[in-house]
Amino acid sequence: MRDEFESRESWPFECLRCLHVWEEDYVVRHLSDGHGHTVQVWLRHGVPVQPPWSGPCCPACGSSSLTSFPPGYLDRHPELVAADPLPPARVPALPVEPARQRPAVRAGLPRRLLIVTGLPVLALVAYELYRYLLISGVPHH
Template identity: 65%
Template sequence: MHDGFESRESWPFECLRCLYVWEEDYVVRHLTDDHGNETEIWLASGVPVQPPWSGLSCPACGAYHLTSFPAGYLARHPELAAAPDPVPLAKVPVIPIKDIAPPVARPPLPRRLLIAVGLPVVAFVGYELYAYMAPIAHHH
């Protein structure tokens, strides 16, 4: 690999779960090999990372449902980035298991409902199988 050039990119993000807004800074190394194939290596704080569109999670709540803004968007809209930094996920207080309420058991579905939904499905599948197999049986 031959070193090509490096560029710096800032990607603003918003979590679609908790609405936290933040910005990640990257260095992108653009490389070309002896055959002319190009590749990019993304670095965050000098460490190779996945590109920002691949597998990033919210630092506030850990969700993976994010959206990004165009570069420079937060500089033009500082009111979006005014939220304080979130508490890192590792420092979230741990609730002892004895303090967690047991899950509420779901009542079983009534048999009549299962029959009311299941019988039409079985009838439809049976008819489709019959309609498919009948012409085949008549040809032999």
């Protein structure tokens, strides 16, 4: 692959949880293999990263619930960026319940499943057998 060209892009984001607004700068390297196939490689600080639309996280609260603006949006709307350099107030994290461990063997589930599915089938078979014997006139002993 050979380098065709590089472009610089700034992507503005807003966290939908804590409303923090920030911008991330990327270098996009456009490559071609000489057979008509092109690839974009996204770089931040010289390190290959995922494209900005593939799940960044808020640097203030860690939330992945974000929205992005068109490139250059914050330049046209400076009122969205806080004037003071202080980070936004942190939203308290929800208490995380420790993960419950499942029992190694769940012996009750197969038995319950057998009862739930077996009883209706058994009732249907018994009804059909009774109806067959009643209609066919087979003498009972």
